[in-house]
Amino acid sequence: MSLGRRTLGFSWPALVALAALAAPRVVLHDLHVVEEGSVATVLLAVVPSICWVAAVLWRRPPRPFLTVVVIGAIYGVLLAVGHQVLWNQAFDGVAPSLGEVDPRAQEGILRVAAVFSSLVTGVLVGVVTGAVAAALSRLLPPRSHSVCER
Template sequence: MRQEVKKGPGALRRSLGMPLPVIVALAALGVPRVVAHDLDLVGGGVNAVLVFGPVVIWIAVVLWRRLPNPFATLLAVGLVYGALLAVTHQILWNEAFGEDPPRLGGNLEGELSPAVESLVVRTFAFGSSVLTGVLVGVIAGAVGWLAARVLPGHGSR
């Protein structure tokens, strides 16, 4: 007889090792950097802390909680971070670019109406942000996975 696999929120929590609100909270740690970048509020050392600090915290949390699959957990955090990054960039678009928003170049320069051009550029910016978040999650997840394998007391599971 085949055992039935239960699906739902509990299954997601079991596979990621922590509840979705915690995943979202960890991802949200990266939002201040997005705001600071889009509004050009900080530079140099402060920006570096805002870039790397959240990722270090993500990795520390999965190691501290001794999660069974740090890679999957941090990939999920990265995906949510990417979505938050995308939404925040869209909200702050006008403040970030003012009267000089990004435009299409090459063969498409001047070929589309301003509204369509804006839609195309914003759509690609949204996708780029999500992809960036996923890549950050992959890198953090790989570091977390490796660290969990080599740190004493974590061992392979």
């Protein structure tokens, strides 16, 4: 049994798949398919977190908080990659500027800041969602295992 499965309750491909549930929001937002504040944007932001909690409650990993924080961190990586790949589309070809900073350095500085921001966002989403998952794991009784699952 792998370290990830023992500690986190899921295989690494499963953790990546759970994190990937949140990736469509990044793509759809950066391509301006959905706009901030719309019902679709809210659903794209909330439903993946609900799925993470549901997966943890179903699987009952030994460390539910850590499991969801790891999923959030993976989501942060996907978020960072998505924003970098869709950088020009997100800004409609007009990247933000930093005023008097050398124009050659601006894009690099802004891209590094975007990566850092994405990673922090992913981890924070994981922390908040992980806290919910851990609390619910303690409050709700473990699901009963059927004869077929043993």
